Amino acid sequence: MAIFDDEPKKKARPHEIGQDLSLLSVGDLTERIGILRDEIARLENELRAKDSTKSAAEALFRRG
Template identity: 85%
Template sequence: MAIFDDEPKKKARPHEIGQDLALLSVDELSERIGILRDEIARLETELKSKSTTKSAAEALFRRG
């Protein structure tokens, strides 16, 4: 079993927009889809947060 423990692990490369997907396996494609969905959710949360902050600031300045 030591033979397998000594083998270097394949490091996943980050996804690059527009890259050739032909060389990726089904598992790699599924993993990248999950990563991208998580990133989209993170971006949407940040966008919502910034929109709420912007609306609050606009409301504050309209009162003054």
């Protein structure tokens, strides 16, 4: 914790695939699991959006 407000705050390091997990606490691991789950949901939403756009484009070109 910073003693003074002008001290830089510690930034959480992003998760790196394949990194050594033995140095992380249970809290750190739980936090990273949450972050990764959120990221997976974001990726899945983008994939669904792209699939629906692709399907709409394919349907448009099949009409002719």
